[in-house]
Amino acid sequence: MSSASNVSIDAYSEKASCERLLWVHRWTDKLLSFRTTRPAGYRFTAGQFARLGLEIDGQVVSRAYSITSAEHEDVLEYYAIIVPGGQFTSRLDALQPGDPVWVEKLSYGFMTADRFSDGRQLWMLATGTGLGPYVSILQQPEVWQRFEDLVLVHGVRQCAELAYADKFAQLRQQAAAQGWPARLHSLRCVTREEVLPSSPGLLAGRITDLLRGGQLEQAAGLSLTVDDARVMACGNPEMVTEVRELLRQRGMSPLRRAGGGQFVTEDYW
Known part of the structure; x- marks a missing residue:
């Protein structure tokens, strides 16, 4: 579930919604929780994960994160570890509220x-x-x-x-x-x-x-x-x-x- 992919912004926008980072909570220097706005009509079952994308050097790098929020909430929350030198998490670690985060329109996983x-x-x-x-x-x-x-x-x-x-x-x-x-x-x-x-x-x-x-x-x-x-x-x-x-x-x-x-x-x- 942790594999990342790099695609063009135009290609990724066909299957994802550009949302906004709302909140970040740091548990330690390597562990954080963060919330994004929730795409209209987005559905998931508790225990599933979302694929998120960040714009890096003109492309979107995506990675999967389990959703920690309740099914009914109007925001999406995730729990993440920052990997030193990691392409995705290094960018994630630098984000501020208001920054864009792509959320794929489908949820994934069978651990429910x-x-x-x-x-x-x-x-x-x-x-x-x-x-x-x-x-x-x-x-x-x-x-x-x-x-x-x-x-x-x-x-x-x-x-x-x-x-x-x-x-x-x-x-x-x-x-x-x-x-x-x-x-x-x-x-x-x-x-x-x-x-x-x-x-x-x-x-x-x-x-x-x-x-x-x-x-x-x-x-x-x-x-x-x-x-x-x-x-x-x-x-x-x-x-x-x-x-x-x-x-x-x-x-x-x-x-x-x-x-x-x-x-x-x-x-x-």
Whole structure:
């Protein structure tokens, strides 16, 4: 999903809308969230991604980013990492509100919660900016009404990279106020900093190691089983590949268009 393409502005304008940057929030020197205006008639399902384009040296360079905003919002929000020396992200890092951003007219991707037809728990595993689609998914009331437990697992290197904590707390409060039945379990995994025992929901180690060792289930107070758990994994390819294998060892299989299956994955690199 991260591959970029270079096309002429005239050619790109046939499939994209020229929107405007509205807002930028910097989590760290390399991580940021940003919002653009939303093209008229633009539709997406929570969990999908958009292709964005920036004008660089007379051409449009495009790249895919998961949409973190809710389906009903009149703006589009995204979560991004700045790659040092990267053609697209170096330009993105320099943008200011009011600058143009091209948004392709179609949304893409199949990692959406509505693909699961059964299950009581929705496990959402992410590394880094792979968190993005879950920010959108958790803003959909039907997800809170459909599942009994929502388990969000975010793996990062350092605590400063644990974005959207306030948003998830707000969503938990909103769900309680609305009487939505699901419980949100937020598990944060850090690999390069010491984790204090007094830090609730904060675990030391890689997601895959914690999944293999049972610490994720212990922290959530739930069992990840074929009958009850439905799993999404989004992040770096190594994590996604290893998660697939660990889930297969538990008797799970990937979702198929014809039906059946307990997990869906998406590389985010």
